[in-house]
Amino acid sequence: MLQDYTASSEKETRAGFGDGIYELAKQNPDVVALTADLAGSLKLNNFIKDFPERFVQCGIAEANMIGVAAGLATAGKIPYTTTFANFSTSRVYDQIRQSVAYSHKNVKICASHAGLTLGEDGATHQILEDIGMMRMLPGMTVIVPCDYNQTKAATIAISKIESPVYLRFGRVKWANFTKEDGSDFVIGKAQVLNEGTDVTIIACGHLVWTALEAARTLEAKGLSVEVINMHTIKPLDEEAVIKSLTKTGCVVTAEEHQINGGLGDAIANVASRNCPVPHEYVAVNDTFGESGKPVQLLEKYGLGQTNIIAAVEKVIARKQK
Amino acid sequence: MELQELKAMATQVRRDIVRMVHGVQSGHPGGSLGCTDYLVALYFKVMQHDPAFHMEGKNEDVFFLSNGHISPVFYSVLARSGYFPVSELATFRKIDSRLQGHPATHEHLPGVRIASGSLGQGLSVASGMATAKKMNNDQHLVYALTGDGELQEGQNWEAIMFAAHHKLDNMIVAVDYNGQQIDGATKNVMSLGDLKAKFESFDWTVLTIEQGNDMQAVLTGLEEAKAHTGKGKPVCILLKTEMGAGVSFMMGSHEWHGIAPSDAQLDIALTELVTTGTIGDY
Structure with missing residues (x-):
């Protein structure tokens, strides 16, 4: 929950x-x-x-x-x-x-x-x-x-x-926000933070919290959002990815990384071979960063809560086509 | 092993090197032949080591090859020390072999503790092992071999600084000082300057073995190097060798760095490398 x-x-x-x-x-x-x-x-x-x-x-x-x-x-x-x-x-x-x-x-x-x-x-x-x-x-x-x-x-x-x-x-x-004793962390095991049926958001690092906040906003709008913390990017918990994407039929990945080569591509690799679904990336779009305050930078480079929400709305629209 | 036996082993190792490289028409005979006497001295006389092979190398001397392209001499010496069957030398650089073009741990070849080939990394790894031996109060030594041209890689100088700072006086690093590299003489490609002064200015003890292809000179130099261990400084041996040593037509230039002999050239080489005693070809 x-x-x-x-x-x-x-x-x-x-x-x-x-x-x-x-x-x-x-x-x-x-x-x-x-x-x-x-x-x-x-x-x-x-x-x-x-x-x-x-x-x-x-x-x-x-x-x-x-x-x-x-x-x-x-x-x-x-x-x-x-x-x-x-x-x-x-x-x-x-x-x-x-x-x-x-x-x-x-x-x-x-x-x-x-x-x-x-x-x-x-x-x-x-x-x-x-x-x-x-x-x-x-x-x-x-x-x-x-x-x-x-x-x-x-x-x-x-x-x-x-x-x-x-x-x-x-x-x-x-x-x-995770458990103080770390008992919810297992190497190689995806952490499903919230179960949902309309869309899957898979995030890593700082953007997991951003994804949770985005999910709260989206649920207030009536959507059922699955949120997965993919802390282990390799070896990837493919079973968890397939299970979730098969259920929701679309995915947004969110990471503080280039759009190329990171978590999003790792998920796309699994999805394309097993359960192809509409996929939107929240990631840095093939560019370098710059000086600024962390939150300013996340917003400027498209890694904020609003970007995740927009990506979810877009991917759900693609799924419904 | 006594001197005559060591010399005979060195000749056998040289035969192995030219046959391995000829057998696959690929590999690096020049530096391998140049470092043969040094590696034979280490593995058959100087080092305390266990051919049963334990990766961690606890309570034994450990050797790291940084210039991994001279894998033929490394493999021959390991096999003839008992780390793996001598017959396996015939698989060198061939498909499904444990004897990769450059040494690797990936295929679990006994005697190899680190991959090398991309140059300049071995002294760092050796420094890590020497640090671990200090932490473990293990009095055994760490040996490493690097090429002279390889010292153009900047990482070596990071390691040289590190080893002095941490007083890794349980480490003996030999530089294969043959003055040659792929594109020509080191003095023309990228001058090394005064290597002795460079190492000394980094606070190392430096010895020179002038005749690095003379077994007695190598043994004497290694004993001297060992005598300098445990005195607060890492030890460097400038090992003056000749690329291609032991095979007349391979000596005197850089041209045999990385090419294989033809059938006729192999015959000439083997005629020059005459073994005695009970050892024989694989």
Whole structure:
């Protein structure tokens, strides 16, 4: 039920990462944290204070950090690399491809400040291509949690799977509404937040909350809206996608990412092979971002609640043709 | 193994290299032949290692090959050390083989701990392993081999800085200093300058093995390098080798970096590489 979801607070997802890795380090002595001069931005302060022997400062040298992590993983450690999302992906794609993905190393690539909500730093830092790049790599698990609680839960959960992982989160204060204990998060399992029959909205990251708000507005207009939090983009919960799309007959995807290569394309891939339905994207339309406040940017680049509502109305009209 | 046995093994490995590359008419014989004596010395004399192969490499010395294109010498040395059957060398670069063109873990070939081929990544991985050994209080050493032309990749210098900063004195990195790369002599393609001074300015201990294709010189150099470990600095060996060493017509230029010998050339090479003792061709 949509009314079940209320924001208990506004928190940064990166803080969920920092708190998650600190809790995890207490439980698992193999966990190692690496950073490329961004320990503060990734909220590693508590980790460094209590586990200095398991913290590896790499300086502003991300390519080397990925390789060092691959070496640590080879030795049986569970390395978590930390930097901004663009320096975690496009800057080091070949290192990830060869030393981590192809070599199947248990490296957790933890990426903050992803997407437009990075804000004022502008397009150099607002990566919008990372989900696409990472989901193309064979064997890579790609997770985009939606709020603080879920980022914390995901940070801990990824230590328990033997796989390279890309974990994407952000810097903006955002509604925190999933369960505090993280029990509603299971890697690879779509989270159906609201059941409905007229349309499916599938979102990831910050836009999950936006999708919930859009759904509330749409339900007030009499529509029955299914809302799915697709926090795990790879491996994708295809069964959940097929089940929902078969029921509602149309889908809107919403993500803080380019229209090419991200969640929307992942859903389109499943739908086209199994249950083709009208599909509208809420995503950045093949352009770079710019400086501005997070909410201003989301509105300007078409990622606001009104954009989701417009996409839903359009996709339902297409279905009814 | 004693000196004469090591020399005989090096000759056998060289025979393997030219036969593997000839067999598939593809691969990189030049650098493989140049690094043969060094890898034979490591695997048959210097390193404490377990051919039963445990990926994590706990309580043993570990080797990483950064210049992955010299996979023929790596595969031969691994097979002849007992990591996998020598007969498997015949599958090199062929379909369904564990012996990929460049080393990979994907097919689970024992002895390979990381994929390499895209250059410049191995020193970082070795640094990670050396860091883990420090965390584990494991006194064993991490060895890595990189090409000299490969040092044109910037990531190496990130790793070189990292290793010094973190005092990874349990790591010995050899540079295959043959002065050649695909497009010609390194001094013409992209000068490396004074490599010894460069490594020293990054706070490494640097040794030079002037005769990197002389087994005794390699052994002496490696013993000296080991003596420098545990003293707060990573150790670099500038290993002066000759591309194509051991096969007369492959020596003296960069031209045999990545081409295979013809049938007639193979015959000449094998005539020059005469083995003694009980080892034999695969």
